[in-house]
Amino acid sequence: xxxxxxxxxxxxxxxxxxxxxxxxxxxxxxxxxxxxxxxxxxxxxxxxxxxxxxxxxxxxxxxxxxxxxxxxxxxxxxxxxxxxxxxxxxxxxxxxxxxxxxxxxxxxxxxxxxxxxxxxxxxxxxxxxxxxxxxxxxxxxxxxxxxxxxxxxxxxxxxxxxxxxxxxxxxxxxxxxxxxxxxxxxxxxxxxxxxxxxxxxxxxxxxxxxxxxxxxxxxxxxxxxxxxxxxxxxxxxxxxxxxxxxxxxxxxxxxxxxxxxxxxxxxxxxxxxxxxxxxxxxxxxxxxxxxxxxxxxxxxxxxxxxxxxxxxxxxxxxxxxxxxxxxxxxxxxxxxxxxxxxxxxxxxxxxxxxxxxxxxxxxxxxxxxxxxxxxxxxxxxxxxxxxxxxxxxxxxxxxxxxxxxxxxxxxxxxxxxxxxxxxxxxxxxxxxxxxxxxxxxxxxxxxxxxxxxxxxxxxxxxxxxxxxxxxxxxxxxxxxxxxxxxxxxxxxxxxxxxxxxxxxxxxxxxxxxxxxxxxxxxxxxxxxxxxxxxxxxxxxxxxx
Numbered sequence: 001x002x003x004x005x006x007x008x009x010x011x012x013x014x015x016x017x018x019x020x021x022x023x024x025x026x027x028x029x030x031x032x033x034x035x036x037x038x039x040x041x042x043x044x045x046x047x048x049x050x051x052x053x054x055x056x057x058x059x060x061x062x063x064x065x066x067x068x069x070x071x072x073x074x075x076x077x078x079x080x081x082x083x084x085x086x087x088x089x090x091x092x093x094x095x096x097x098x099x100x101x102x103x104x105x106x107x108x109x110x111x112x113x114x115x116x117x118x119x120x121x122x123x124x125x126x127x128x129x130x131x132x133x134x135x136x137x138x139x140x141x142x143x144x145x146x147x148x149x150x151x152x153x154x155x156x157x158x159x160x161x162x163x164x165x166x167x168x169x170x171x172x173x174x175x176x177x178x179x180x181x182x183x184x185x186x187x188x189x190x191x192x193x194x195x196x197x198x199x200x201x202x203x204x205x206x207x208x209x210x211x212x213x214x215x216x217x218x219x220x221x222x223x224x225x226x227x228x229x230x231x232x233x234x235x236x237x238x239x240x241x242x243x244x245x246x247x248x249x250x251x252x253x254x255x256x257x258x259x260x261x262x263x264x265x266x267x268x269x270x271x272x273x274x275x276x277x278x279x280x281x282x283x284x285x286x287x288x289x290x291x292x293x294x295x296x297x298x299x300x301x302x303x304x305x306x307x308x309x310x311x312x313x314x315x316x317x318x319x320x321x322x323x324x325x326x327x328x329x330x331x332x333x334x335x336x337x338x339x340x341x342x343x344x345x346x347x348x349x350x351x352x353x354x355x356x357x358x359x360x361x362x363x364x365x366x367x368x369x370x371x372x373x374x375x376x377x378x379x380x381x382x383x384x385x386x387x388x389x390x391x392x393x394x395x396x397x398x399x400x401x402x403x404x405x406x407x408x409x410x411x412x413x414x415x416x417x418x419x420x421x422x423x424x425x426x427x428x429x430x431x432x433x434x435x436x437x438x439x440x441x442x443x444x445x446x447x448x449x450x451x452x453x454x455x456x457x458x459x460x461x462x463x464x465x466x467x468x469x470x471x472x473x474x475x476x477x478x479x480x481x482x483x484x485x486x487x488x489x490x491x492x493x494x495x496x497x498x499x500x501x502x503x504x505x506x507x508x509x510x511x512x513x514x515x516x517x518x519x520x521x522x523x524x525x526x527x528x529x530x531x532x533x534x535x536x537x538x539x540x541x542x543x544x
Contacts, residue, residue: 032057048078094121111151114176136319163405188241195304198232210235274310281313288322324436332420334439374448471542
């Protein structure tokens with residue numbers, strides 16, 4: 001049987017498309033259109049079945065039509081349902097491989113992403129904003145070595161419209177994905193044995209599961225365990241020597257984290273752990289307040305010793321339950337840290353946070369470095385302007401497609417596990433996400449930005465300022481014990497426009513000042529505090 005016949009696809013498409021979208025056929029989209037034909041087979045959880053896939057993506061046109069020829073891909077795939085708890089949803093997620101006619105891997109570029117053969121079709125369902133995963137991957141891609149790329153599309157399977165999906169890269173060892181050394185079955189000695197490896201902490205679902213249990217309990221005297229899974233090489237491919245090596249390396253890392261001198265810069269856990277990737281991984285999980293952070297969908301990777309060799313954290317994965325979309329454990333509360341709070345509020349959950357993370361947060365140098373990193377990122381790659389620009393860009397991109405999606409899956413007025421709120425409209429979902437993000441950023445700025453260490457010519461100084469009340473209705477009170485009479489305060493809006501400037505510290509020994517903001521419109525504002533001796537630092541407040 002040949003799988004590339006577009007004419008056959010069109011016959012099947014029009015035969016099956018009695019499924020209407022708002023009383024009309026799905027005919028066109030500003031997004032790429034993916035059409036899959038399973039030739040009468042039902043897509044199973046596993047193993048993958050043979051199917052045909054065509055992609056319509058006219059980058060030089062504002063619209064793709066379902067009747068257009070396949071111009072991005074037209075060929076064979078192997079496809080299966082993917083996911084764990086999400087498999088209970090009527091809108092399924094899929095994993096697929098692009099294959100040649102003989103069944104071998106077909107490495108191709110899809111929608112501008114680098115060539116590979118392993119892909120994911122993510123179908124957001126409980127996340128009614130449809131953008132939480134993409135938001136996180138885009139932001140993480142700006143600050144980490146790698147985050148999965150994705151492209152929005154609309155999906156048709158066997159002529160039935162399926163809604164808005166994201167075609168995504170599967171996490172995998174590849175020069176354009178997790179760029180670590182390839183390790184072969186013959187690499188059992190020397191430097192080649194030392195990498196690369198990808199390990200994950202996750203539920204034991206899917207095929208090819210294998211790994212080992214940590215010798216350390218995540219919570220002392222409790223029944224839970226931490227299970228490390230082989231992701232690369234796969235459990236079916238990894239050799240006995242390679243198993244021994246990576247298990248012993250992780251064991252040494254765990255022993256160093258558990259040791260009394262664990263925070264020693266040269267003899268502690270930093271011998272085994274890359275602290276820069278660790279900090280960025282924590283920042284992304286805390287920015288999203290991801291309920292699964294550190295305990296599920298958590299990836300680690302190690303390159304060869306000759307290429308650095310330390311354990312790195314990431315890539316980030318699976319953030320549908322982040323950004324306030326959760327009604328258990330951490331809930332939709334924008335305050336608090338998952339890394340320190342989860343095991344207290346969810347100690348009965350089987351999947352809890354491993355002991356590492358509590359120890360990391362007790363390392364004062366790591367906390368100091370994390371605060372510096374947070375403050376630096378907040379001035380550019382994780383600024384309010386950048387984050388809300390991404391939210392608005394994604395929302396505008398799927399503006400028309402989301403209407404069709406929710407006509408296919410009418411859940412905007414329904415609770416879908418584990419929604420924290422049901423807003424009743426797509427606009428309400430986006431507004432909730434934006435409000436949650438504003439509150440979260442304000443809280444994290446206080447948690448990660450209370451102190452900043454700066455270098456002067458002959459000493460190190462700590463600058464601390466308290467902003468109250470926040471949110472504010474009429475008057476902002478600023479208490480800055482370390483600010484001199486030369487310090488000045490500037491107020492600007494989210495676009496950077498200066499609204500107040502050169503407010504001096506004149507009260508209570510040059511440490512306090514007040515600013516009347518009663519005439520400002522409700523919204524997010526910045527207070528810049530600085531002088532000639534101290535670099536300017538931005539604080540944030542919300543006017544209500």
